[in-house]
Amino acid sequence: MAPVRNARVIFNSIPAPNTYPEPGKTTVYDDSQKIDPETVPLHGGFLVKTLVLSIDPYMRGRMRDPSIPSYSPPYPLGKPLSNFAVGRVLRSEHPAVKAGDHIYGYLPFQEYAVFTDPAQLGDVFRVLENKERLPWSAYVGVCGMPGATAHHAWHAFADAKPGETVFVTAAAGPVGATVVQLAKAAGLKVIASAGSDEKVAFVKSLGADLVFNYKKEDAKTVLEREGGIDIYWDNVGGQTLEAALDAAHVHARFIECGMISGYNAEPYAPKNLMLIVGKQIRINGFIVGSLYPKYRDQFYKEIPPMVASGQIKFSEDRSHGLEAAGEAILAVQKGTNNGKKVIVVAEDE
Amino acid sequence: MAPVRNARVIFNSIPAPNTYPEPGKTTVYDDSQKIDPETVPLHGGFLVKTLVLSIDPYMRGRMRDPSIPSYSPPYPLGKPLSNFAVGRVLRSEHPAVKAGDHIYGYLPFQEYAVFTDPAQLGDVFRVLENKERLPWSAYVGVCGMPGATAHHAWHAFADAKPGETVFVTAAAGPVGATVVQLAKAAGLKVIASAGSDEKVAFVKSLGADLVFNYKKEDAKTVLEREGGIDIYWDNVGGQTLEAALDAAHVHARFIECGMISGYNAEPYAPKNLMLIVGKQIRINGFIVGSLYPKYRDQFYKEIPPMVASGQIKFSEDRSHGLEAAGEAILAVQKGTNNGKKVIVVAEDE
Numbered sequence: 001m002a003p004v005r006n007a008r009v010i011f012n013s014i015p016a017p018n019t020y021p022e023p024g025k026t027t028v029y030d031d032s033q034k035i036d037p038e039t040v041p042l043h044g045g046f047l048v049k050t051l052v053l054s055i056d057p058y059m060r061g062r063m064r065d066p067s068i069p070s071y072s073p074p075y076p077l078g079k080p081l082s083n084f085a086v087g088r089v090l091r092s093e094h095p096a097v098k099a100g101d102h103i104y105g106y107l108p109f110q111e112y113a114v115f116t117d118p119a120q121l122g123d124v125f126r127v128l129e130n131k132e133r134l135p136w137s138a139y140v141g142v143c144g145m146p147g148a149t150a151h152h153a154w155h156a157f158a159d160a161k162p163g164e165t166v167f168v169t170a171a172a173g174p175v176g177a178t179v180v181q182l183a184k185a186a187g188l189k190v191i192a193s194a195g196s197d198e199k200v201a202f203v204k205s206l207g208a209d210l211v212f213n214y215k216k217e218d219a220k221t222v223l224e225r226e227g228g229i230d231i232y233w234d235n236v237g238g239q240t241l242e243a244a245l246d247a248a249h250v251h252a253r254f255i256e257c258g259m260i261s262g263y264n265a266e267p268y269a270p271k272n273l274m275l276i277v278g279k280q281i282r283i284n285g286f287i288v289g290s291l292y293p294k295y296r297d298q299f300y301k302e303i304p305p306m307v308a309s310g311q312i313k314f315s316e317d318r319s320h321g322l323e324a325a326g327e328a329i330l331a332v333q334k335g336t337n338n339g340k341k342v343i344v345v346a347e348d349e
Numbered sequence: 350m351a352p353v354r355n356a357r358v359i360f361n362s363i364p365a366p367n368t369y370p371e372p373g374k375t376t377v378y379d380d381s382q383k384i385d386p387e388t389v390p391l392h393g394g395f396l397v398k399t400l401v402l403s404i405d406p407y408m409r410g411r412m413r414d415p416s417i418p419s420y421s422p423p424y425p426l427g428k429p430l431s432n433f434a435v436g437r438v439l440r441s442e443h444p445a446v447k448a449g450d451h452i453y454g455y456l457p458f459q460e461y462a463v464f465t466d467p468a469q470l471g472d473v474f475r476v477l478e479n480k481e482r483l484p485w486s487a488y489v490g491v492c493g494m495p496g497a498t499a500h501h502a503w504h505a506f507a508d509a510k511p512g513e514t515v516f517v518t519a520a521a522g523p524v525g526a527t528v529v530q531l532a533k534a535a536g537l538k539v540i541a542s543a544g545s546d547e548k549v550a551f552v553k554s555l556g557a558d559l560v561f562n563y564k565k566e567d568a569k570t571v572l573e574r575e576g577g578i579d580i581y582w583d584n585v586g587g588q589t590l591e592a593a594l595d596a597a598h599v600h601a602r603f604i605e606c607g608m609i610s611g612y613n614a615e616p617y618a619p620k621n622l623m624l625i626v627g628k629q630i631r632i633n634g635f636i637v638g639s640l641y642p643k644y645r646d647q648f649y650k651e652i653p654p655m656v657a658s659g660q661i662k663f664s665e666d667r668s669h670g671l672e673a674a675g676e677a678i679l680a681v682q683k684g685t686n687n688g689k690k691v692i693v694v695a696e697d698e
Contacts, residue, residue, distance in 0.1 A: 269618035276634035285625035
């Protein structure tokens, strides 16, 4: 087989704080490299063909000056981006994987990659069985990191009791949508917000009791009218967090998953933190990786069958080809995507 | 016995939001009433002579427009203030208490009071044994609500591990000082702040590793220099809370006991709440009353003997007579008191 294109998406420049990443500037598509999948040396490792890449809100935090510490490593300039992905093993010299296996883990934003570091196996890559024959893209969404985020933190922090009320933000995204469905299954009243009428309709179809378009209705007004909340799933922070504090019942639980309202703009600072004391609120910030050891096995046992049976629904917003990555990243930061954003790099042949 | 004076301190007017209470305006001293302790009818209840009244920061929150909901009931205008106190039972027709008993509970700010509601016994009043012969005032401080606040929440929320670092604010007050000593006993490094050099010296005498005067040194600078914190005991909120978030280690625990920086002025809104997610911080707001059922028996068993033996030290700032209440309340809001503020209404004869 002759060498084939091995296109990549390079992290090209650090966006200024409080600005959106710019396709073509922050990231650039590069198709200058080639690879021969049949002959590339494996050095005891394996060769992966990238099938589907996840585009997630948290990636904005990795596009930073490397001198700024944070929970996730900064993307190195001049190198391909990387993120959760599913790939197919084309060749392997490593005993843990074999040609034909589908693996889930961090992959670079390129069409083919050779992994030679044995430390990258095990906890880093997971061989997917997919007995349920789900589309591979589901394994970067509802059955991947975003689904695990919802599932693990809901079990760890919600202390949900039937009849309580939860407020879920960014509820049309893969995390929020999964939380909505877990909460309904647990017998809660679910109030949810999303940023377009189309998203609102999708979240309603998941069974949420009340869904509103936060660009048209004010969270504070809605939450007060609905009589307050016991659990707040925060994906957005800022003014919505302030409204949730105002509407919180005594002993409310706040699950702090993300604060996207402050990722690309000066964060709004809630003025009512004093309510944390008086209302005896518990707030849990978390990164899903810390919860894997306790919840991951349960997740892979429970969630894919529920997705296959339709008990848990999901929606996807697919782009095709690595050329689309820059715009996809921007869409996820702006919320103009509809459902879990994925880049289909190659169909599974 | 002829009728005697029964002086009171009346809640006279609601201070404007974000202002300090004004002695003589917010509260007024009134000595127009009389009572005959020997003949006043008890209606099946009992008569208490007030010995010592506690002055606490949280009282500012009760001096509010009654239409504003909060965790503690608003003080009714025209009625005496009330707060934690120790009194001596002079006469009783109630089986739960007898003449000569010392009781701890909410008392009105007046020299004598008759309690006729049996519901006020039990959980509301506690008969103090005081085998250790501590001064009665200790039972509104280190052995009362403030000590219980420190003890209960430390046990409930700190998850302290030896070698960790805790930052305690308002550390010369009865809550903070007790936290400092519990933390040292648990093998932690203790960083503490207070608002005067005299207070700093007192907190150092409790064994804190590093104590600073927050009016002279910036919390952010100190915490960074000291390498960050694992636990934050918050009595102040605002900019200090922001500094604590900046200095927090991953998986830090924040115990939100109070935010006095915002009780009498526009609260400062911390701008870095996003760190709650990335640093996976757990925040517990609490009101001590919710923790009584689980921790109170342990507290009364453990703490008074430790105070008697000198293992736990405390300091008091005493005023004498109800006339002093208005100024005492203001001092506690401004932090110009030195140690637990009490009003000695009468010596125990």
